[in-house]
Amino acid sequence: MSPPDQPQVQVFVDADLSGARFVRSDLSGVVMRAVHVTGADIDAPWLLEGGNSLWVNGVDVAPYVDAELDRRFPGRSLRRATDPDGLRGAWAAVEAAWATTLDRVGTMPPGTVDVQVDGEWSFAQTLRHLVMATDTWLGRAVLGREQPYHPIGQPHAEYELDGYDASFFSRTEPSFDEVLEVRAGRVAMVRDFLAAATTEDLAVARRHPWAPEHSESTLACLHTILEEEWEHHRYAVRDLDTVGGTARD
Template sequence: MTTTDPLDLRGARLVAADLHGARLVRADLSRVVMRGVEIDGADIDAPWLLDGGSLLVNGVDVAPYVDAELDRRFPGRSLRRAADPEGLRTAWAAVERTWAATLDRVAALPAGTVDVSVDGEWSFAQTLRHLVMATDTWLRGAVLGVEAPYHRLGQPNVEYAADGHDPSVFADGTPAWDEVLAVRAERVAMVRDYLADVTDADLAGTRPNPWAPEHRETVLSCLHTVLEEEWEHHRYAVRDLAAVAAAAPGA
């Protein structure tokens, strides 16, 4: 394999390479083969793995075990693929209960905790702001067809600007926590209100994919994306809250 791009390692063969302590972010490791490797203490976070993917460790596909364990750790997560109106309402109620308990936990932590970043990841406040953006993308924009769906406090992901979208619609800096909470509460209620009256016929309707308008998604698929965003980012949030608490003086 020959390349002039230091970021393009497709097809590379690494033999006796020392990657101890390396950190790979937004890297494509699909179909990577590792043989005779030392992976003690390795930490893999691959949210898309559980969407029909596989991960073989010593010949065993561990993806189903990971999915089942996450469902055990986060009660209500298993409902995220509900396919009918009542199931979706139940699934969203579980999301609301989970986040309410986490917000209560955050309220008991020292001031400023919500703006602490762990290992360069989003802070807790930024995570809530990203969920505002996710709701705006998949419910306000895709499902409801709002022409300018984004609230200025939304937190875009890296791909948003990289794909040519205008990041200036979002606020710079660190908004007040109370303001973030208020906008987040509005978006949570927006999903709840939509699900209160949704019908099977509504769910079967199609909309342009907000990131690839040439492709269409069912309304149900859009709502599943909202649920996936909620559970994945909750997992990140509590992971980092645990790290912040462990690093606090006296912990």
């Protein structure tokens, strides 16, 4: 049995979990033996954090997944840059990737930006979330703005912001033109900050926006923004492929 202070380990033997869907679930340390996984789809954006691994038939596939994502999304590999020039290049790559995707969206049928695939955020909602991510990690954490958030931002359902009632954020869907305007402003905000950033700036400790009792360096905050950008770009492209009937590589 598991110790009293640990959750009871659940054991599934000869269980049929085909078609099951796990959302915001902790499956770390799960052991599967003699299982059928044909067509299984795992999305773990924190796969490589803290030396995490994913073992399949005795092989840690996490590094292969990361390398393949770098191949599919040119510029993604720059997201771990540690100096001002490298970060400026990393952000330029982010802007280029999104510009290409926005051009693609412009060629798709009207309403594409509001289509939700499997209950995930639509393309427009994804851009709104990135507005909030920038407001959180640059506006709030790094710049220390007293009121960093734009109401158009799309918050996570599971997060609560100190001092912000849920009604602060838009309850109705804004127009896509409005989303693009606010998003462009946030993209420029990161670009402008990086244009003047120095090595000393990157080392400054900032209050963690979700856990104020802890601190993060400016560099760590910028890395979080870059991770958010690339992960949500991946989600957006994945769902546009589904909407457009395009097969994955």
